[in-house]
Amino acid sequence: MGKNKAVLLVLPALAAVGILFFGGIFHGLLQSVGLAPLTGDAVFTLGNYRSLLFSRDFWISLSITLRIALLSTSISAALALFGLYSLFLIRIRSTRDRSIYFQRCFQVSMLFPYIVAAYMIFLMFTQSGWIARIFFNLGIISEMHSFPIITNESFGWGIILAYVWKTSPFIIILLYPVVLRVEYGWIEAARILGAGNWRIFLEILLPMMKGPLETASFIVFAYTFGAFEVPFILGITYPKTLAVYSYQIYSSGNLADQPMAMALNMVILGVILLAGTIYYHTIRVYNGRSDRP
Amino acid sequence: MSHRGNLLLIILVLILSLATGASADKDMDLLTLPWEEIEELASGQTVHIYMWGGNNGTNIFIDQWVAPRLKERYGITLERVPVTDIREMIMKLLAEKQMGRHTGSADILWINGENFRLAMEEGLLWAPFTYILPNYIRYVDPSADDLNMDFGKATEGYEAPWGKAQFVMICNSAFVPDPPETMEELAGFIKAHPGRFTYPSPPDFTGSCFVRQVLLDRSRSSAPSCQGSQNDLPPDRSETWDFLNRLKPYLWRKGNTYPETIGILDQLYANGEVWFSMNYNPLHAFNQISQGSFPESSRTFLFRGGTFSNTHYLTIPFNAKSKAGAMVTINLFLSPEGQIEKLKPGVWGDGMVLDPAKLDTRQRKDLEKIGSGPSSLPHGILAQNRIPELSSEEIESIEKEWMEQVGKK
Numbered sequence: 001m002g003k004n005k006a007v008l009l010v011l012p013a014l015a016a017v018g019i020l021f022f023g024g025i026f027h028g029l030l031q032s033v034g035l036a037p038l039t040g041d042a043v044f045t046l047g048n049y050r051s052l053l054f055s056r057d058f059w060i061s062l063s064i065t066l067r068i069a070l071l072s073t074s075i076s077a078a079l080a081l082f083g084l085y086s087l088f089l090i091r092i093r094s095t096r097d098r099s100i101y102f103q104r105c106f107q108v109s110m111l112f113p114y115i116v117a118a119y120m121i122f123l124m125f126t127q128s129g130w131i132a133r134i135f136f137n138l139g140i141i142s143e144m145h146s147f148p149i150i151t152n153e154s155f156g157w158g159i160i161l162a163y164v165w166k167t168s169p170f171i172i173i174l175l176y177p178v179v180l181r182v183e184y185g186w187i188e189a190a191r192i193l194g195a196g197n198w199r200i201f202l203e204i205l206l207p208m209m210k211g212p213l214e215t216a217s218f219i220v221f222a223y224t225f226g227a228f229e230v231p232f233i234l235g236i237t238y239p240k241t242l243a244v245y246s247y248q249i250y251s252s253g254n255l256a257d258q259p260m261a262m263a264l265n266m267v268i269l270g271v272i273l274l275a276g277t278i279y280y281h282t283i284r285v286y287n288g289r290s291d292r293p
Numbered sequence: 294m295s296h297r298g299n300l301l302l303i304i305l306v307l308i309l310s311l312a313t314g315a316s317a318d319k320d321m322d323l324l325t326l327p328w329e330e331i332e333e334l335a336s337g338q339t340v341h342i343y344m345w346g347g348n349n350g351t352n353i354f355i356d357q358w359v360a361p362r363l364k365e366r367y368g369i370t371l372e373r374v375p376v377t378d379i380r381e382m383i384m385k386l387l388a389e390k391q392m393g394r395h396t397g398s399a400d401i402l403w404i405n406g407e408n409f410r411l412a413m414e415e416g417l418l419w420a421p422f423t424y425i426l427p428n429y430i431r432y433v434d435p436s437a438d439d440l441n442m443d444f445g446k447a448t449e450g451y452e453a454p455w456g457k458a459q460f461v462m463i464c465n466s467a468f469v470p471d472p473p474e475t476m477e478e479l480a481g482f483i484k485a486h487p488g489r490f491t492y493p494s495p496p497d498f499t500g501s502c503f504v505r506q507v508l509l510d511r512s513r514s515s516a517p518s519c520q521g522s523q524n525d526l527p528p529d530r531s532e533t534w535d536f537l538n539r540l541k542p543y544l545w546r547k548g549n550t551y552p553e554t555i556g557i558l559d560q561l562y563a564n565g566e567v568w569f570s571m572n573y574n575p576l577h578a579f580n581q582i583s584q585g586s587f588p589e590s591s592r593t594f595l596f597r598g599g600t601f602s603n604t605h606y607l608t609i610p611f612n613a614k615s616k617a618g619a620m621v622t623i624n625l626f627l628s629p630e631g632q633i634e635k636l637k638p639g640v641w642g643d644g645m646v647l648d649p650a651k652l653d654t655r656q657r658k659d660l661e662k663i664g665s666g667p668s669s670l671p672h673g674i675l676a677q678n679r680i681p682e683l684s685s686e687e688i689e690s691i692e693k694e695w696m697e698q699v700g701k702k
């Protein structure tokens with residue numbers, strides 16, 4: 001009975017997610033194969049997928065999207081580990097644990113929506129932005145135009161910057177419980193055996209963090225691969241990331257193009273699912289179930 | 294379910310279908326009623342107007358000028374529903390039409406261009422209602438092509454003109470003391486001052502219009518007889534792409550990228566990174582200066598030979614619940630006082646659709662009093678330099694070709 005009640009309680013939320021989320025995906029899938037046309041008759045076709053596979057633009061978009069997502073994820077994870085190491089140092093410095101307050105500070109950037117983060121990066125780092133102006137007024141650069149181009153350039157540094165700023169605190173939050181599990185007795189034992197702080201972090205904490213770090217990185221990858229607003233504001237006209245490219249097709253004004261945009265969305269989803277499968281079968285299964293912090 | 298239940302169900306469905314059939318007929322009868330009776334029917338109705346909510350001046354005009362007058366004079370409650378893209382509403386109507394829903398949520402839509410074309414092709418609009426609106430009959434020039442053709446599609450009375458917009462260029466007179474009058478002059482200036490000009494990448498609405506201005510200019514230079522009017526432009530656009538590609542090395546970021554939206558270009562302009570912006574609202578520079586975003590030295594200019602302009606409209610969907618109320622509301626939007634109020638720069642600054650010759654002397658005096666300072670152009674100059682927009686099909690094809698021929702290179 002207790003179990004049934006739990007199922008009942010979770011049902012409304014589950015139904016909302018199920019209908020809106022999976023319903024939307026399912027409808028998109030039908031549209032991409034011509035089975036849910038906005039006008040005219042339903043005819044099954046794989047033509048949209050075929051023309052994507054033969055389109056050079058698609059492959060270029062796919063490669064830059066992958067590059068941005070992988071770089072954002074790795075830089076973000078590295079930065080998060082650095083942050084966790086400093087939280088660890090703060091924690092072991094005294095018996096009164098102050099790391100919790102610092103951990104809160106790291107969360108500030110999580111308060112901002114991605115679109116605000118993207119716009120802030122634009123305002124700060126564009127060639128006439130705040131930072132360029134400060135450098136100019138301090139005499140560090142002689143002309144505003146000599147400030148390096150960070151936003152809206154072909155590599156995507158601005159996009160990566162926005163993602164790293166937003167996602168590294170997320171990884172820290174997921175991994176911080178590991179830092180809290182470290183007991184002072186362990187540290188003392190390790191000290192007696194001659195280990196410094198860095199070694200303790202590397203040999204005790206890092207193995208404990210491995211599982212959650214992989215999970216967190218996968219979530220970050222999945223998000224940065226499929227997200228729209230940041231590359232829309234900080235990207236360039238050509239080539240675009242997959243999500244922005246899809247939006248461009250969708251909003252082109254022609255109803256006949258919309259199934260193509262849906263096919264592109266299905267490819268984005270497919271890549272994320274593929275990455276998820278690979279992650280699950282190689283890393284997780286290989287490790288056993290060691291990722292419970 | 295028992296047989297009896299089935300029978301009941303069938304009867305119920307029959308009654309319902311009769312009822313909806315009757316209501317559709319009754320709606321059509323509205324168009325034959327005298328206007329006073331329509332006003333009576335409208336009394337007590339609630340009218341939902343679905344409109345793009347991105348302009349504060351527009352929203353305040355609706356909420357604080359239109360709504361109280363409707364309530365007071367006709368007993369109509371006006372509910373403004375802001376949307377980010379009216380296209381979503383068209384999609385919703387399309388779905389409602391397919392499902393046979395006869396009572397929708399919207400009574401008035403604010404649309405034009407490709408959304409109107411789409412709505413007409415799919416039969417989403419109610420009826421040719423504009424011809425019975427008293428203010429339309431009295432003040433609108435029935436033969437004005439720029440009102441009767443909406444991006445190349447005949448309106449046929451299914452939508453009532455509400456306002457006019459026109460493409461203008463904006464520059465900072467501190468750096469550009471003599472605004473260029475032709476595309477050639479602009480190109481000369483850009484080459485002499487590299488990095489100080491760019492345009493939003495199509496399909497951004499404003500950037501797309503700048504590209505059309507170049508296309509018009511190039512077409513005229515090769516065929517001077519070209520008026521730029523509907524389907525008058527040569528299909529070969531290579532000269533336009535050559536022109537834009539030759540400019541590329543002198544654009545902002547050497548043309549390696551373009552601002553994705555007009556908002557980004559405005560930001561670059563406000564920062565002083567570029568010296569030009571552009572807009573489809575002739576009072577944009579005035580408004581931005583009032584808000585403190587643009588420098589005081591901003592000036593608006595046109596190209597010799599005119600710039601593209603379009604009209605925006607109000608329409609009633611096929612399944613509007615308060616059709617009488619919607620008509621009375623649209624009629625108020627078309628009143629001289631409503632049109633002159635909307636034209637004031639501090640209110641919205643949106644162009645008037647009434648024929649000034651049909652206004653009385655007092656109204657014409659009110660019209661002349663409206664000024665907006667040195668940053669914008671007088672209404673007369675704008676009105677003399679209007680070119681009707683191209684068809685939405687042609688615009689779409691230009692945008693796609695720009696991406697292939699210019700954007701990717």
